[in-house]
Amino acid sequence: MSILEVKNIKYKYDKYNESSKYALNDVSFSIDESEFTALIGESGSGKSTLISHLNGLYRADSGDILFKGKSIYDKDFNLTNLRFKCGIVFQYPEYQLFSETVLEDVAFGAIKKGLSKDEAYKKSLEVLKMLGIDHLKDETPFNLSGGEKRKVAFAGVFVMDPDILIFDEPDAGLDPVSKDQFYKLLKMLNQKYKTTIIYITHNLDDVIEYANKVIVLKEGTVLKEGKPYEVLTDKEIMSKANLDMPYAVEIYYELLKLGRKIDISKLKFDELKETLIGLK
Amino acid sequence: MIRDITLGQYYKTESVIHTLDPRVKLMATLVFLISLFISTNIFAYILATVFLLAVIYLCNVPFLFIIRGLKSLLVLLFISIIFNVFLTPGETIFSFGPLSITKEGLIIATKMAIRLVYLVIGSSILTLTTTPSKLTDGLEKGLSFLNVFKIPVAEIALMMSIALRFIPILIEEVDKIMKAQMSRGADFEKGSIIEKAKSLIPLLVPLFVSSFRRANDLAYAMESRCYSNANNRTKLKPLKYKRIDYITYLILLLFIILIFITRYIKIDIRVF
Numbered sequence: 001m002s003i004l005e006v007k008n009i010k011y012k013y014d015k016y017n018e019s020s021k022y023a024l025n026d027v028s029f030s031i032d033e034s035e036f037t038a039l040i041g042e043s044g045s046g047k048s049t050l051i052s053h054l055n056g057l058y059r060a061d062s063g064d065i066l067f068k069g070k071s072i073y074d075k076d077f078n079l080t081n082l083r084f085k086c087g088i089v090f091q092y093p094e095y096q097l098f099s100e101t102v103l104e105d106v107a108f109g110a111i112k113k114g115l116s117k118d119e120a121y122k123k124s125l126e127v128l129k130m131l132g133i134d135h136l137k138d139e140t141p142f143n144l145s146g147g148e149k150r151k152v153a154f155a156g157v158f159v160m161d162p163d164i165l166i167f168d169e170p171d172a173g174l175d176p177v178s179k180d181q182f183y184k185l186l187k188m189l190n191q192k193y194k195t196t197i198i199y200i201t202h203n204l205d206d207v208i209e210y211a212n213k214v215i216v217l218k219e220g221t222v223l224k225e226g227k228p229y230e231v232l233t234d235k236e237i238m239s240k241a242n243l244d245m246p247y248a249v250e251i252y253y254e255l256l257k258l259g260r261k262i263d264i265s266k267l268k269f270d271e272l273k274e275t276l277i278g279l280k
Numbered sequence: 281m282i283r284d285i286t287l288g289q290y291y292k293t294e295s296v297i298h299t300l301d302p303r304v305k306l307m308a309t310l311v312f313l314i315s316l317f318i319s320t321n322i323f324a325y326i327l328a329t330v331f332l333l334a335v336i337y338l339c340n341v342p343f344l345f346i347i348r349g350l351k352s353l354l355v356l357l358f359i360s361i362i363f364n365v366f367l368t369p370g371e372t373i374f375s376f377g378p379l380s381i382t383k384e385g386l387i388i389a390t391k392m393a394i395r396l397v398y399l400v401i402g403s404s405i406l407t408l409t410t411t412p413s414k415l416t417d418g419l420e421k422g423l424s425f426l427n428v429f430k431i432p433v434a435e436i437a438l439m440m441s442i443a444l445r446f447i448p449i450l451i452e453e454v455d456k457i458m459k460a461q462m463s464r465g466a467d468f469e470k471g472s473i474i475e476k477a478k479s480l481i482p483l484l485v486p487l488f489v490s491s492f493r494r495a496n497d498l499a500y501a502m503e504s505r506c507y508s509n510a511n512n513r514t515k516l517k518p519l520k521y522k523r524i525d526y527i528t529y530l531i532l533l534l535f536i537i538l539i540f541i542t543r544y545i546k547i548d549i550r551v552f
Contacts, residue, residue, distance in 0.1 A: 090456070112464060
Protein backbone atom coordinates (compact mmCIF):
# COMPACT_ATOMS: atom_id res chain seq x y z
CA MET A 1 0.00 0.00 0.00
CA SER A 2 1.35 3.41 -0.82
CA ILE A 3 2.10 5.58 2.16
CA LEU A 4 2.84 8.69 0.14
CA GLU A 5 1.39 9.71 -3.18
CA VAL A 6 2.53 12.75 -5.09
CA LYS A 7 0.14 13.80 -7.81
CA ASN A 8 1.08 16.25 -10.54
CA ILE A 9 2.62 18.86 -8.28
CA LYS A 10 3.96 22.08 -9.68
CA TYR A 11 5.95 24.66 -7.78
CA LYS A 12 7.87 27.78 -8.66
CA TYR A 13 9.90 29.98 -6.32
CA ASP A 14 9.50 33.22 -8.24
CA LYS A 15 5.73 33.41 -8.40
CA TYR A 16 5.80 37.05 -9.44
CA ASN A 17 7.58 36.34 -12.68
CA GLU A 18 5.49 34.71 -15.37
CA SER A 19 8.49 33.57 -17.35
CA SER A 20 10.36 32.02 -14.40
CA LYS A 21 10.95 28.29 -14.45
CA TYR A 22 9.04 25.76 -12.43
CA ALA A 23 11.28 24.16 -9.80
CA LEU A 24 8.88 21.22 -9.90
CA ASN A 25 6.90 20.65 -13.03
CA ASP A 26 4.17 18.06 -12.94
CA VAL A 27 5.87 15.63 -10.58
CA SER A 28 4.02 12.41 -9.79
CA PHE A 29 5.11 9.24 -8.04
CA SER A 30 4.11 7.08 -5.15
CA ILE A 31 6.08 5.52 -2.32
CA ASP A 32 5.03 2.21 -0.84
CA GLU A 33 5.32 1.40 2.82
CA SER A 34 8.80 0.26 3.89
CA GLU A 35 10.33 1.17 0.56
CA PHE A 36 13.92 2.42 0.45
CA THR A 37 13.88 5.12 -2.21
CA ALA A 38 16.79 7.11 -3.63
CA LEU A 39 16.10 10.47 -5.28
CA ILE A 40 18.82 11.25 -7.79
CA GLY A 41 19.50 14.01 -10.29
CA GLU A 42 22.04 16.74 -10.93
CA SER A 43 22.22 19.86 -8.77
CA GLY A 44 19.24 22.13 -9.32
CA SER A 45 16.98 19.35 -10.56
CA GLY A 46 14.46 19.98 -7.78
CA LYS A 47 15.30 17.19 -5.33
CA SER A 48 15.49 19.35 -2.21
CA THR A 49 12.44 21.35 -3.24
CA LEU A 50 10.55 18.12 -3.69
CA ILE A 51 11.31 16.73 -0.24
CA SER A 52 10.26 20.01 1.38
CA HIS A 53 6.84 19.37 -0.11
CA LEU A 54 6.54 15.91 1.37
CA ASN A 55 5.90 17.13 4.92
CA GLY A 56 4.06 20.27 3.91
CA LEU A 57 6.84 22.81 4.46
CA TYR A 58 6.23 24.09 0.95
CA ARG A 59 2.79 24.14 -0.54
CA ALA A 60 2.58 23.12 -4.18
CA ASP A 61 1.10 25.67 -6.60
CA SER A 62 -1.04 22.90 -8.04
CA GLY A 63 -1.41 19.16 -7.65
CA ASP A 64 -1.89 17.13 -4.52
CA ILE A 65 0.05 15.01 -2.02
CA LEU A 66 -1.63 12.13 -0.22
CA PHE A 67 -0.28 10.76 3.05
CA LYS A 68 -1.84 7.37 3.80
CA GLY A 69 -4.59 8.21 1.33
CA LYS A 70 -5.46 11.63 2.78
CA SER A 71 -4.66 14.90 1.05
CA ILE A 72 -2.23 16.95 3.13
CA TYR A 73 -3.77 20.08 1.64
CA ASP A 74 -7.17 19.37 3.17
CA LYS A 75 -8.27 22.07 5.59
CA ASP A 76 -8.63 19.71 8.54
CA PHE A 77 -5.36 17.87 7.89
CA ASN A 78 -2.95 18.26 10.79
CA LEU A 79 0.34 19.39 9.26
CA THR A 80 2.29 19.39 12.54
CA ASN A 81 1.30 15.79 13.01
CA LEU A 82 2.47 15.01 9.49
CA ARG A 83 5.86 16.51 10.31
CA PHE A 84 6.26 14.10 13.23
CA LYS A 85 5.36 11.17 10.98
CA CYS A 86 7.40 12.33 8.03
CA GLY A 87 10.76 13.31 9.51
CA ILE A 88 13.18 15.25 7.33
CA VAL A 89 16.87 15.46 8.12
CA PHE A 90 18.22 18.39 6.14
CA GLN A 91 21.57 18.68 4.47
CA TYR A 92 23.16 21.02 6.99
CA PRO A 93 22.86 19.79 10.57
CA GLU A 94 23.97 23.24 11.77
CA TYR A 95 20.53 24.57 10.87
CA GLN A 96 18.90 22.28 13.34
CA LEU A 97 21.13 22.32 16.43
CA PHE A 98 20.56 24.99 19.04
CA SER A 99 20.47 23.58 22.56
CA GLU A 100 23.23 23.60 25.12
CA THR A 101 23.68 19.85 25.18
CA VAL A 102 23.25 17.11 22.62
CA LEU A 103 20.68 15.33 24.77
CA GLU A 104 18.54 18.45 25.13
CA ASP A 105 18.70 19.05 21.42
CA VAL A 106 17.67 15.54 20.50
CA ALA A 107 14.77 15.66 22.98
CA PHE A 108 13.30 18.81 21.40
CA GLY A 109 11.17 17.01 18.82
CA ALA A 110 9.97 14.40 21.31
CA ILE A 111 8.87 17.10 23.76
CA LYS A 112 7.10 18.97 20.95
CA LYS A 113 5.36 15.73 20.10
CA GLY A 114 3.88 15.68 23.58
CA LEU A 115 6.17 13.42 25.60
CA SER A 116 7.03 14.45 29.16
CA LYS A 117 10.53 15.77 29.71
CA ASP A 118 11.66 12.58 31.46
CA GLU A 119 10.23 10.31 28.80
CA ALA A 120 11.71 12.44 26.05
CA TYR A 121 15.17 12.39 27.64
CA LYS A 122 14.98 8.65 28.19
CA LYS A 123 13.99 8.06 24.61
CA SER A 124 16.64 10.43 23.31
CA LEU A 125 19.29 8.56 25.24
CA GLU A 126 18.12 5.29 23.69
CA VAL A 127 18.37 6.79 20.21
CA LEU A 128 21.84 8.18 20.96
CA LYS A 129 22.88 4.73 22.16
CA MET A 130 21.53 3.13 19.02
CA LEU A 131 23.60 5.54 16.93
CA GLY A 132 26.65 4.90 19.10
CA ILE A 133 27.02 8.51 20.21
CA ASP A 134 25.61 8.39 23.74
CA HIS A 135 29.02 9.46 25.08
CA LEU A 136 28.37 12.86 23.49
CA LYS A 137 25.13 13.50 25.36
CA ASP A 138 26.51 16.27 27.57
CA GLU A 139 28.62 17.98 24.91
CA THR A 140 27.53 21.19 23.22
CA PRO A 141 26.41 20.33 19.70
CA PHE A 142 28.54 23.13 18.23
CA ASN A 143 31.85 21.59 19.20
CA LEU A 144 31.19 18.31 17.45
CA SER A 145 32.75 17.18 14.19
CA GLY A 146 30.72 17.32 10.98
CA GLY A 147 29.87 13.63 11.06
CA GLU A 148 28.85 13.74 14.72
CA LYS A 149 26.64 16.76 14.13
CA ARG A 150 24.96 14.86 11.34
CA LYS A 151 24.26 11.95 13.63
CA VAL A 152 22.86 14.25 16.33
CA ALA A 153 20.62 15.92 13.76
CA PHE A 154 19.42 12.50 12.66
CA ALA A 155 18.80 11.46 16.27
CA GLY A 156 16.73 14.64 16.73
CA VAL A 157 14.42 13.55 13.95
CA PHE A 158 14.44 9.84 14.68
CA VAL A 159 13.36 10.40 18.28
CA MET A 160 9.95 11.46 16.97
CA ASP A 161 9.27 7.90 15.73
CA PRO A 162 8.56 8.86 12.14
CA ASP A 163 6.90 6.44 9.72
CA ILE A 164 8.91 7.96 6.89
CA LEU A 165 12.48 9.16 7.19
CA ILE A 166 13.62 11.64 4.57
CA PHE A 167 17.26 12.64 4.16
CA ASP A 168 18.84 15.38 2.08
CA GLU A 169 22.28 14.07 1.13
CA PRO A 170 22.92 12.17 4.35
CA ASP A 171 26.35 10.99 3.21
CA ALA A 172 27.84 14.41 2.47
CA GLY A 173 30.76 15.05 4.80
CA LEU A 174 30.86 11.55 6.26
CA ASP A 175 34.05 9.51 6.08
CA PRO A 176 33.76 6.16 4.23
CA VAL A 177 33.52 4.08 7.42
CA SER A 178 30.83 6.27 9.02
CA LYS A 179 29.02 6.36 5.71
CA ASP A 180 28.86 2.58 5.51
CA GLN A 181 27.75 2.35 9.13
CA PHE A 182 25.09 4.94 8.48
CA TYR A 183 23.65 3.17 5.46
CA LYS A 184 23.69 -0.15 7.28
CA LEU A 185 21.76 1.48 10.10
CA LEU A 186 19.20 2.77 7.62
CA LYS A 187 18.94 -0.67 6.07
CA MET A 188 18.36 -2.15 9.52
CA LEU A 189 15.65 0.41 10.34
CA ASN A 190 14.10 -0.28 6.99
CA GLN A 191 14.07 -4.05 7.40
CA LYS A 192 13.47 -4.41 11.13
CA TYR A 193 11.07 -1.55 11.84
CA LYS A 194 9.65 -1.25 8.32
CA THR A 195 10.55 2.45 8.26
CA THR A 196 10.01 3.97 4.85
CA ILE A 197 13.13 5.79 3.71
CA ILE A 198 13.55 8.43 1.04
CA TYR A 199 16.94 9.97 0.50
CA ILE A 200 18.68 12.31 -1.87
CA THR A 201 22.12 11.27 -3.00
CA HIS A 202 24.78 11.74 -5.63
CA ASN A 203 26.49 8.48 -4.75
CA LEU A 204 25.02 6.00 -7.21
CA ASP A 205 27.19 3.07 -6.11
CA ASP A 206 25.41 3.13 -2.78
CA VAL A 207 22.04 3.39 -4.50
CA ILE A 208 22.62 0.00 -6.10
CA GLU A 209 23.72 -1.37 -2.76
CA TYR A 210 20.93 -0.16 -0.50
CA ALA A 211 17.93 1.32 -2.30
CA ASN A 212 15.10 -0.72 -3.73
CA LYS A 213 13.63 2.11 -5.74
CA VAL A 214 15.10 5.05 -7.64
CA ILE A 215 13.50 8.24 -8.89
CA VAL A 216 15.46 10.33 -11.38
CA LEU A 217 14.72 14.04 -11.53
CA LYS A 218 15.75 16.46 -14.23
CA GLU A 219 14.73 20.12 -14.33
CA GLY A 220 11.80 19.51 -12.01
CA THR A 221 10.33 16.51 -13.80
CA VAL A 222 10.55 12.80 -13.11
CA LEU A 223 12.58 11.16 -15.89
CA LYS A 224 12.15 7.62 -14.71
CA GLU A 225 11.35 5.61 -11.61
CA GLY A 226 11.83 1.96 -10.89
CA LYS A 227 14.16 -0.60 -9.40
CA PRO A 228 17.81 0.55 -9.22
CA TYR A 229 19.00 -1.95 -11.81
CA GLU A 230 16.23 -0.91 -14.20
CA VAL A 231 16.90 2.80 -13.90
CA LEU A 232 20.66 2.96 -13.49
CA THR A 233 21.32 0.68 -16.45
CA ASP A 234 19.20 2.82 -18.76
CA LYS A 235 21.91 4.60 -20.75
CA GLU A 236 19.52 7.05 -22.39
CA ILE A 237 17.96 8.19 -19.12
CA MET A 238 21.31 8.42 -17.36
CA SER A 239 22.85 10.61 -20.04
CA LYS A 240 19.68 12.72 -20.21
CA ALA A 241 19.87 13.27 -16.46
CA ASN A 242 23.58 14.07 -16.79
CA LEU A 243 24.58 11.31 -14.39
CA ASP A 244 27.51 8.91 -14.47
CA MET A 245 26.76 5.23 -14.26
CA PRO A 246 27.75 3.39 -11.10
CA TYR A 247 30.74 1.05 -11.29
CA ALA A 248 28.62 -2.09 -11.16
CA VAL A 249 26.66 -0.98 -14.21
CA GLU A 250 29.86 -0.11 -16.08
CA ILE A 251 31.23 -3.56 -15.31
CA TYR A 252 27.95 -5.04 -16.58
CA TYR A 253 28.28 -3.22 -19.89
CA GLU A 254 32.00 -4.00 -20.23
CA LEU A 255 31.22 -7.70 -19.76
CA LEU A 256 28.41 -7.40 -22.27
CA LYS A 257 30.90 -6.01 -24.80
CA LEU A 258 33.04 -9.11 -24.23
CA GLY A 259 30.01 -11.27 -24.96
CA ARG A 260 29.35 -12.16 -21.32
CA LYS A 261 25.79 -11.47 -20.19
CA ILE A 262 25.31 -11.50 -16.44
CA ASP A 263 22.09 -11.22 -14.45
CA ILE A 264 21.22 -7.51 -14.55
CA SER A 265 19.20 -7.70 -11.33
CA LYS A 266 22.25 -8.83 -9.36
CA LEU A 267 24.51 -5.81 -9.28
CA LYS A 268 25.01 -5.41 -5.52
CA PHE A 269 28.64 -5.78 -4.41
CA ASP A 270 28.34 -9.28 -2.99
CA GLU A 271 26.15 -10.52 -5.83
CA LEU A 272 28.45 -9.09 -8.48
CA LYS A 273 31.48 -10.51 -6.69
CA GLU A 274 29.89 -13.98 -6.69
CA THR A 275 29.03 -13.66 -10.36
CA LEU A 276 32.51 -12.48 -11.30
CA ILE A 277 34.19 -15.27 -9.33
CA GLY A 278 31.87 -17.75 -11.01
CA LEU A 279 32.79 -16.55 -14.50
CA LYS A 280 35.22 -18.72 -16.37
CA MET B 281 6.82 34.70 4.88
CA ILE B 282 10.46 35.42 5.45
CA ARG B 283 11.13 35.45 1.73
CA ASP B 284 8.87 38.47 1.41
CA ILE B 285 11.61 40.82 2.55
CA THR B 286 12.84 42.46 -0.63
CA LEU B 287 15.13 45.03 0.97
CA GLY B 288 18.69 44.37 -0.14
CA GLN B 289 17.78 41.94 -2.91
CA TYR B 290 18.83 42.39 -6.50
CA TYR B 291 16.34 41.66 -9.27
CA LYS B 292 18.02 40.68 -12.50
CA THR B 293 16.39 42.12 -15.59
CA GLU B 294 17.09 44.72 -18.25
CA SER B 295 15.87 48.28 -17.88
CA VAL B 296 16.97 51.90 -18.14
CA ILE B 297 17.14 52.10 -14.36
CA HIS B 298 19.39 49.05 -14.21
CA THR B 299 21.87 50.61 -16.65
CA LEU B 300 22.11 53.93 -14.80
CA ASP B 301 25.34 54.77 -13.02
CA PRO B 302 25.07 53.69 -9.35
CA ARG B 303 26.07 57.19 -8.22
CA VAL B 304 23.06 58.60 -10.04
CA LYS B 305 20.79 56.04 -8.38
CA LEU B 306 22.25 56.75 -4.95
CA MET B 307 21.75 60.46 -5.49
CA ALA B 308 18.23 59.84 -6.79
CA THR B 309 17.35 57.81 -3.72
CA LEU B 310 18.76 60.50 -1.45
CA VAL B 311 16.89 63.24 -3.30
CA PHE B 312 13.69 61.22 -3.19
CA LEU B 313 13.99 60.59 0.55
CA ILE B 314 14.71 64.26 1.21
CA SER B 315 11.76 65.25 -0.96
CA LEU B 316 9.48 63.04 1.13
CA PHE B 317 10.45 64.84 4.28
CA ILE B 318 10.24 68.38 2.94
CA SER B 319 6.91 67.77 1.28
CA THR B 320 4.26 69.82 2.99
CA ASN B 321 1.20 69.74 0.80
CA ILE B 322 -0.72 67.45 -1.50
CA PHE B 323 1.02 68.70 -4.64
CA ALA B 324 4.37 67.57 -3.37
CA TYR B 325 2.98 64.14 -2.58
CA ILE B 326 1.37 63.88 -6.01
CA LEU B 327 4.70 64.82 -7.56
CA ALA B 328 6.55 62.23 -5.47
CA THR B 329 3.96 59.59 -6.41
CA VAL B 330 4.30 60.37 -10.11
CA PHE B 331 8.09 60.23 -9.80
CA LEU B 332 7.97 56.91 -7.96
CA LEU B 333 5.44 55.36 -10.36
CA ALA B 334 7.54 56.44 -13.32
CA VAL B 335 10.61 54.78 -11.80
CA ILE B 336 8.65 51.62 -10.97
CA TYR B 337 7.39 51.52 -14.56
CA LEU B 338 10.86 52.05 -15.99
CA CYS B 339 12.72 49.59 -13.77
CA ASN B 340 10.97 46.54 -15.21
CA VAL B 341 10.73 44.80 -11.83
CA PRO B 342 7.27 43.24 -11.33
CA PHE B 343 5.15 45.64 -9.28
CA LEU B 344 3.99 42.83 -6.97
CA PHE B 345 7.60 41.93 -6.27
CA ILE B 346 8.36 45.47 -5.08
CA ILE B 347 5.17 45.68 -3.04
CA ARG B 348 5.96 42.35 -1.41
CA GLY B 349 8.59 44.10 0.69
CA LEU B 350 5.86 46.15 2.33
CA LYS B 351 4.23 43.17 4.01
CA SER B 352 6.88 43.09 6.69
CA LEU B 353 6.31 46.80 7.26
CA LEU B 354 2.62 46.43 8.05
CA VAL B 355 3.03 46.16 11.82
CA LEU B 356 5.22 49.24 12.03
CA LEU B 357 2.83 51.08 9.77
CA PHE B 358 -0.14 50.07 11.87
CA ILE B 359 1.51 51.19 15.11
CA SER B 360 2.56 54.51 13.66
CA ILE B 361 -0.93 55.17 12.30
CA ILE B 362 -2.63 54.26 15.58
CA PHE B 363 -0.30 56.47 17.63
CA ASN B 364 -0.62 59.41 15.31
CA VAL B 365 -4.37 59.20 14.91
CA PHE B 366 -5.15 58.98 18.60
CA LEU B 367 -2.36 60.88 20.27
CA THR B 368 -2.18 64.07 18.23
CA PRO B 369 -3.91 66.98 19.94
CA GLY B 370 -6.09 69.25 17.85
CA GLU B 371 -9.55 69.71 16.43
CA THR B 372 -11.64 66.66 17.44
CA ILE B 373 -13.57 64.93 14.70
CA PHE B 374 -14.74 61.86 16.49
CA SER B 375 -14.36 60.77 20.09
CA PHE B 376 -14.77 57.42 21.69
CA GLY B 377 -14.46 57.44 25.46
CA PRO B 378 -11.06 58.81 26.39
CA LEU B 379 -9.82 58.35 22.82
CA SER B 380 -10.42 60.99 20.22
CA ILE B 381 -9.52 61.26 16.61
CA THR B 382 -8.37 64.69 15.56
CA LYS B 383 -8.11 66.28 12.18
CA GLU B 384 -4.41 66.94 12.74
CA GLY B 385 -3.89 63.34 13.83
CA LEU B 386 -5.44 62.02 10.64
CA ILE B 387 -3.31 64.30 8.51
CA ILE B 388 -0.09 63.37 10.30
CA ALA B 389 -0.94 59.65 10.22
CA THR B 390 -1.59 59.77 6.48
CA LYS B 391 1.63 61.67 5.91
CA MET B 392 3.63 59.25 8.01
CA ALA B 393 2.11 56.23 6.28
CA ILE B 394 2.87 57.64 2.83
CA ARG B 395 6.40 58.55 3.87
CA LEU B 396 7.12 55.13 5.33
CA VAL B 397 5.74 53.24 2.35
CA TYR B 398 7.51 55.45 -0.19
CA LEU B 399 10.71 55.30 1.81
CA VAL B 400 10.78 51.52 1.73
CA ILE B 401 9.75 51.30 -1.93
CA GLY B 402 12.30 53.97 -2.91
CA SER B 403 15.21 52.29 -1.18
CA SER B 404 14.08 48.84 -2.33
CA ILE B 405 14.23 50.00 -5.93
CA LEU B 406 17.83 51.10 -5.41
CA THR B 407 18.93 47.63 -4.31
CA LEU B 408 16.60 45.80 -6.68
CA THR B 409 18.18 47.51 -9.67
CA THR B 410 21.80 47.75 -8.53
CA THR B 411 24.14 44.83 -7.89
CA PRO B 412 25.96 45.04 -4.56
CA SER B 413 29.31 45.43 -6.28
CA LYS B 414 28.06 48.37 -8.33
CA LEU B 415 26.51 49.88 -5.26
CA THR B 416 29.83 49.72 -3.45
CA ASP B 417 31.65 51.22 -6.42
CA GLY B 418 29.09 53.99 -6.50
CA LEU B 419 29.41 54.69 -2.79
CA GLU B 420 33.17 54.58 -2.91
CA LYS B 421 33.45 56.95 -5.82
CA GLY B 422 30.57 59.16 -4.77
CA LEU B 423 31.97 59.64 -1.29
CA SER B 424 35.64 59.71 -2.29
CA PHE B 425 35.82 63.43 -1.47
CA LEU B 426 35.66 62.40 2.20
CA ASN B 427 39.13 60.90 1.80
CA VAL B 428 40.43 64.43 2.24
CA PHE B 429 39.23 64.26 5.84
CA LYS B 430 41.05 60.94 6.30
CA ILE B 431 37.81 58.99 6.37
CA PRO B 432 38.42 55.44 5.06
CA VAL B 433 35.68 55.56 2.44
CA ALA B 434 36.77 52.38 0.66
CA GLU B 435 36.60 50.36 3.87
CA ILE B 436 33.25 51.77 4.83
CA ALA B 437 31.90 51.07 1.35
CA LEU B 438 33.19 47.51 1.54
CA MET B 439 31.57 46.96 4.93
CA MET B 440 28.31 48.32 3.65
CA SER B 441 28.37 46.13 0.59
CA ILE B 442 29.14 43.04 2.65
CA ALA B 443 26.31 43.90 5.02
CA LEU B 444 23.95 44.43 2.08
CA ARG B 445 24.99 41.24 0.39
CA PHE B 446 24.43 39.31 3.58
CA ILE B 447 20.78 40.32 3.89
CA PRO B 448 19.45 37.93 1.23
CA ILE B 449 21.85 35.22 2.42
CA LEU B 450 20.60 35.59 5.97
CA ILE B 451 17.00 35.57 4.82
CA GLU B 452 17.59 32.36 2.95
CA GLU B 453 19.34 30.92 5.97
CA VAL B 454 16.45 31.84 8.28
CA ASP B 455 14.17 30.12 5.82
CA LYS B 456 16.24 26.94 5.89
CA ILE B 457 16.54 26.94 9.68
CA MET B 458 12.80 27.47 10.04
CA LYS B 459 12.21 24.52 7.75
CA ALA B 460 14.56 22.34 9.76
CA GLN B 461 12.93 23.31 13.06
CA MET B 462 9.38 23.07 11.75
CA SER B 463 10.23 19.55 10.66
CA ARG B 464 10.85 18.82 14.33
CA GLY B 465 7.50 20.23 15.37
CA ALA B 466 8.56 23.80 16.15
CA ASP B 467 5.78 26.31 15.65
CA PHE B 468 6.72 29.95 15.21
CA GLU B 469 3.22 31.34 15.02
CA LYS B 470 1.13 29.82 17.79
CA GLY B 471 1.06 30.79 21.46
CA SER B 472 1.34 33.91 23.59
CA ILE B 473 3.99 36.56 23.05
CA ILE B 474 6.30 34.93 25.62
CA GLU B 475 5.86 31.52 23.98
CA LYS B 476 6.50 33.06 20.58
CA ALA B 477 9.66 34.73 21.86
CA LYS B 478 10.77 31.43 23.36
CA SER B 479 10.08 29.62 20.11
CA LEU B 480 12.55 31.94 18.41
CA ILE B 481 15.50 30.43 20.30
CA PRO B 482 15.75 27.41 17.95
CA LEU B 483 15.84 29.93 15.12
CA LEU B 484 18.23 32.52 16.50
CA VAL B 485 20.94 30.26 17.90
CA PRO B 486 21.68 28.46 14.60
CA LEU B 487 21.39 31.78 12.78
CA PHE B 488 24.04 33.41 14.97
CA VAL B 489 26.27 30.36 14.79
CA SER B 490 26.13 30.25 11.03
CA SER B 491 26.51 34.02 10.67
CA PHE B 492 29.69 34.00 12.75
CA ARG B 493 30.97 31.05 10.74
CA ARG B 494 30.18 32.82 7.50
CA ALA B 495 31.84 36.05 8.61
CA ASN B 496 34.87 34.11 9.70
CA ASP B 497 35.05 32.19 6.42
CA LEU B 498 34.72 35.41 4.47
CA ALA B 499 37.52 37.07 6.43
CA TYR B 500 39.80 34.09 5.87
CA ALA B 501 38.93 33.96 2.17
CA MET B 502 39.69 37.67 1.81
CA GLU B 503 42.97 37.34 3.64
CA SER B 504 44.08 34.31 1.68
CA ARG B 505 43.48 36.29 -1.49
CA CYS B 506 45.56 39.11 -0.02
CA TYR B 507 42.71 41.56 0.05
CA SER B 508 43.76 45.00 1.09
CA ASN B 509 42.39 48.43 0.61
CA ALA B 510 45.72 50.05 1.38
CA ASN B 511 46.98 50.85 -2.10
CA ASN B 512 44.47 52.69 -4.18
CA ARG B 513 42.69 49.82 -5.81
CA THR B 514 41.90 50.17 -9.47
CA LYS B 515 38.67 48.93 -10.96
CA LEU B 516 38.05 46.42 -13.71
CA LYS B 517 35.16 48.51 -14.90
CA PRO B 518 35.68 52.11 -13.79
CA LEU B 519 32.49 54.10 -13.41
CA LYS B 520 31.89 56.58 -16.18
CA TYR B 521 28.91 58.87 -16.63
CA LYS B 522 26.92 58.47 -19.82
CA ARG B 523 24.43 60.77 -21.49
CA ILE B 524 21.48 59.11 -19.76
CA ASP B 525 23.13 59.74 -16.38
CA TYR B 526 23.42 63.48 -17.03
CA ILE B 527 19.81 63.55 -18.19
CA THR B 528 18.77 61.78 -15.00
CA TYR B 529 20.66 64.34 -12.90
CA LEU B 530 18.76 67.08 -14.72
CA ILE B 531 15.46 65.36 -14.05
CA LEU B 532 16.39 65.03 -10.39
CA LEU B 533 17.27 68.70 -10.17
CA LEU B 534 13.97 69.58 -11.77
CA PHE B 535 12.14 67.27 -9.39
CA ILE B 536 13.65 68.75 -6.25
CA ILE B 537 13.07 72.31 -7.51
CA LEU B 538 9.43 71.46 -8.17
CA ILE B 539 9.12 69.99 -4.69
CA PHE B 540 10.49 73.22 -3.25
CA ILE B 541 8.09 75.25 -5.35
CA THR B 542 5.14 73.27 -4.00
CA ARG B 543 6.04 74.54 -0.54
CA TYR B 544 4.97 77.99 -1.65
CA ILE B 545 1.68 76.94 -3.24
CA LYS B 546 -1.16 77.95 -1.05
CA ILE B 547 -4.33 76.00 -1.42
CA ASP B 548 -7.70 76.94 -0.08
CA ILE B 549 -8.81 73.53 1.10
CA ARG B 550 -5.89 72.68 3.35
CA VAL B 551 -6.01 68.95 3.40
CA PHE B 552 -2.28 68.59 3.91
